[in-house]
Amino acid sequence: MGGHDTRSEERDRERTGRTNRRDFLLGSAAALGLSAVPASARASAVDGRPRAMQAEEVATATSAEGMVSSVHPEATRVGTNVLEDGGNAVDAAVAVQFALNVVQPHGSGIGGGGFMLVYSADEDVTYAVDNRERAPVGADPEMFLGEDGEPIPFDQRHMSGQAVGVPGTLRAIDVALKRFGTRPLERLIQPAIDLASPGFREATVDAYLAEVIAEEVDNFNDAARSVFAPGGEPLEAGDSLLQPDLADTLELIRDEGVEAFYRGEIAEAIAETVQDTGGTMTTNDLAAYNVTMDHPEYVEYEDVVIRTMSLPSSGGLTVGHVLKLVESFDLGEYGPRSTEKYHALAEAFHRAYADRGAYMGDKLFADAPWQGLLDEEYLAERRDEISLSTATEPPWEPGDPWAYQPGEPYRTSPLVADPAEMARSLDAESAETVLGMLAALLAVSRSDAGARAGAAAGRPGPDRATPLAADRGQTTHFTTADSEGNMVSWTSTIEQFFGTKMMVPGYGFMLNNELTDFDATPGGPNEVRPNKRPLSSTSPTIVFRDGEPFMTVGSPGGTTIITTVAQIIQNVTTFGMGLAEAIAEPRIYADDDPELYWEDGVPEGVREELSGLGHAIQDESVGLGNAQAILVRDGEYVGAADFRRAGAVGAPES
Structure with missing residues (x-):
């Protein structure tokens, strides 16, 4: 459940x-x-x-x-x-x-x-x-x-x-420390400053990093190349990893807090770098960012309760979906390297990823059938498609978890009749931010059941990054x-x-x-x-x-x-x-x-x-x-x- x-x-x-x-x-x-x-x-x-x-x-x-x-x-x-x-x-x-x-x-x-x-x-x-x-x-x-x-x-x-x-990492650090921490940020950031600063406890390049640098050096911008391939030669394992600019940035965050990143000179540098390479990010986008704090999704599997991330991470629902699909096959009777175990997992993976691609997105924009996906009757329906004696053939179509989801997919009506009229009363900077946020909220209404069904039908396989x-x-x-x-x-x-x-x-x-x-x-x-x-x-x-x-x-x-x-x-x-x-x-x-x-x-x-x-x-x-x-x-x-x-x-x- x-x-x-x-x-x-x-x-x-x-x-x-x-x-x-x-x-x-x-x-x-x-x-x-x-x-x-x-x-x-x-x-x-x-x-x-x-x-x-x-x-x-x-x-x-x-x-x-x-x-x-x-x-x-x-x-x-x-x-x-x-x-x-x-x-x-x-x-x-x-x-x-x-x-x-x-x-x-x-x-x-x-x-x-x-x-x-x-x-x-x-x-x-x-x-x-x-x-x-x-x-x-x-x-x-x-x-x-x-x-x-x-x-x-x-x-x-x-x-x-x-x-x-x-970016959200620094906001998470700020929120987590304020809510749960016992030590100030300036103390916790100092070891990283020392590792980045020449002449202190300098970091060194390990074999893994050296290989990745060698593979990516031709794709770096000039700033990255100057750090990871000084003089044009990629750093090798054992070399010092000198990062004085990063040390200065971390010192600025130590002294001024995370607002130096989201509103100060660092924000301006980020926006300029993004815009110079074809992006649209502005300092307003950075200033408006915040994290969300929520309760994780959970699934009961055998004798444990698994808690992991909710949407927009598909991890919680899909990890739970996979494990619940194979739970009743009693795979412990076959052994960890048995044909039956690997076969059942592969069949579960095919179905869970088909559902993932069809139904999941940012939960503030798309209403995912999260209860339906983990409903026992829906899981039994999907599990009945799996036989331990043969593999099913592609394509693996998504199921219909909406049939097991309480209620109907939600709709969201426009908040104001004319957002542009509202924005005209604001200064230019505020208007840009407000219009963007309203556009994002109104987009929820476009993520209706018809769009989801269209996406689910004939959805292509993953566009692999590598x-x-x-x-x-x-x-x-x-x-x-x-x-x-x-x-x-x-x-x-x-x-x-x-x-x-x-x-x-x-x-x-x-x-x-x-x-x-x-x-x-x-x-x-x-x-x-x-x-x-x-x-x-x-x-x-x-x-x-x-x-x-x-x-x-x-x-x-x-x-x-x-x-x-x-x-x-x-x-x-x-x-x-x-x-x-x-x-x-x-x-x-x-x-x-x-x-x-x-x-x-x-x-x-x-x-x-x-x-x-x-x-x-x-x-x-x-x-x-x-x-x-x-x-x-x-x-x-x-x-x-x-x-x-x-x-x-x-x-x-x-």
Whole structure:
């Protein structure tokens, strides 16, 4: 059964009979300190096709005092130091985010956004902090179409100013600290300043970053090239990563707060950079941006409750949809590397992604049938289409969850008869902002059931940003926990590696290309609209068992995020794996295209059987995702960092 978080949390409180979790972690800790991925694991992961690995090669740590897991040892060190200094999980997460901007500038940063879950132990409530980028006021549904009316090729549109969404990361930091934090921003940003500043604790280039720089150097603007390829030569592994402009920017934010980014000189520089490359973003768009704080979606699966993001992230609904579709097949009876398991998952993926594409978008603009998608009768109807003895043939059409959704799709009437007349009474700057916001709100009325049905019929397969075999996990995920029981699961991104490949000159940070997550062709629930948030696959997740936080998990990887998170949860709950084993287990991926992708470790005989059932098995293996996770076990945290990139876990010393 699906629904919003509030009802489920009330039910959890009834089960446990208490609402305060401050005593949730008790006892002595066996803190292992900072644990990085072994060198052998890093070497195999760099080319994007990791060899099959064992659970022992996943970086792990155990502690009751707190935990940090991120993609980079320096970022993990920074977050761990915050916990040792008495900060809480949110403080540590903020410090990690700033540090990642320096050491992993290709994956996330202040020029992007993301989704953040916070479990507050005092309140026994989980909050979703949505800092997804928004389209500027000047955005248009047809802005990614060429003169011939066809979508502009992705390689072109993702490096233009039109692709840049209004960044949300700093707003999330500001809101989260004010609502949950215990340390001031100026203290949490300082380690990142030191990492970026020449002559301090300079960051160095790791093997993964070096490879991405080499691949993207020809696409960089001059500002980015001067940092990542000084003198024309791309930085190599082991080189110092000197970023004095970024250090100055972070110092300005430290001294003046986030308003320096959204209203001051940084905002002016962002708007100028975007407009110079064909975009429409203005300083008004930046000044108007704010995050939303909501309750996450939830789904009950086996003996756990899974809480993850609501729309515009499709992660919550689609992770839940996949797991509920396979729940009644009793896959635990077949084993984690059985033909039956992979087959059932692939069939569930095909249907869940068909529904995702047909019905999901920004919930402020498109009325998605979120209850219908997780309704037991609808799930049974979709599940009846799946046979364990044969694969179904494409195309996989979306179902009709509206038949199981209470009520009718909503309509929204215009708020004023003539918005332009209203705007004439305002000054030019205010009028521009008001007209844009009204246009965005009025667009809801255009996202009616007819438009959704038209989009669902004959919807094309995904317009892949990069071939999946080469998509090694853009974006980054990290997770933190503290001794009081607070937990954070945060996925942060600038979309493609290095986003638009544009650095803001003089300020040292990259700009996202998130607006390419909108459908290039207008007409569906995920079409471009002013102030709208594009659909995402981001799935930061907190899992509960018996009313208590049990596990956090998340991953980068574009649309593969959903399947990665679902499989890790299934590995732990259905197959009884430990956290490291669940992360190391080879994964598969499919969507509403026929291809089935697989990682090394999926047995050759099983692949042959899957092909015999009718699946379109790819010839070569790929790497899928890069999970960071924390599990609660016997009053202690177990942290784990995926070997697929150079992740690290850390715990405060007891």
